[in-house]
Amino acid sequence: MTNDSDLVTVFAGPIVEAEYLKKFLLDNHVHVFMRNEMQSGLAAGFGAATPGTAVQLRVHRDEYDRAKELIQEYSKRT
Numbered sequence: 274m275t276n277d278s279d280l281v282t283v284f285a286g287p288i289v290e291a292e293y294l295k296k297f298l299l300d301n302h303v304h305v306f307m308r309n310e311m312q313s314g315l316a317a318g319f320g321a322a323t324p325g326t327a328v329q330l331r332v333h334r335d336e337y338d339r340a341k342e343l344i345q346e347y348s349k350r351t
Contacts (some may be wrong), residue, residue, distance in 0.1 A: 280306060280331040283340045291328040297347050298330070303340050307329045 274275040282293055283305075291307060293350045298305045 279333050281334050281337050282329045282331050283337065283344060284330040286328065288328045291330055294344060295330055298332070298343055300341055301339075301343050303332060303343060306338070318338050319351060 284291060295305050295307055302348065308331055309327065330340075
C-alpha cells in the first residue's frame with residue numbers, strides 16, 4: 274500500500290489535460306493517482322478549488338523522474 278507521504282505531485286491543472294496525461298503515464302507503466310480538489314471541495318461543501326489547478330497527478334517518489342521525463346515528452350508532442 275502506498276502512503277500519501279510517498280506520493281509527489283507531477284502535474285496540476287485542468288481535468289481534461291490531467292486525464293490525457295494520466296493515460297499516457299499509465300500506458301508507459303508509471304502508476305499515477307489523480308487527486309481532484311474541485312470534486313473533493315464540492316462534495317464537502319467547501320466550494321471549488323482554484324480554477325486551472327483543481328486536479329493533481331501524483332506518483333510514487335521512486336517514479337518521479339520517469340514521470341517528469343514522460344510529461345516533457347508528452348508536452349513536446351502536443
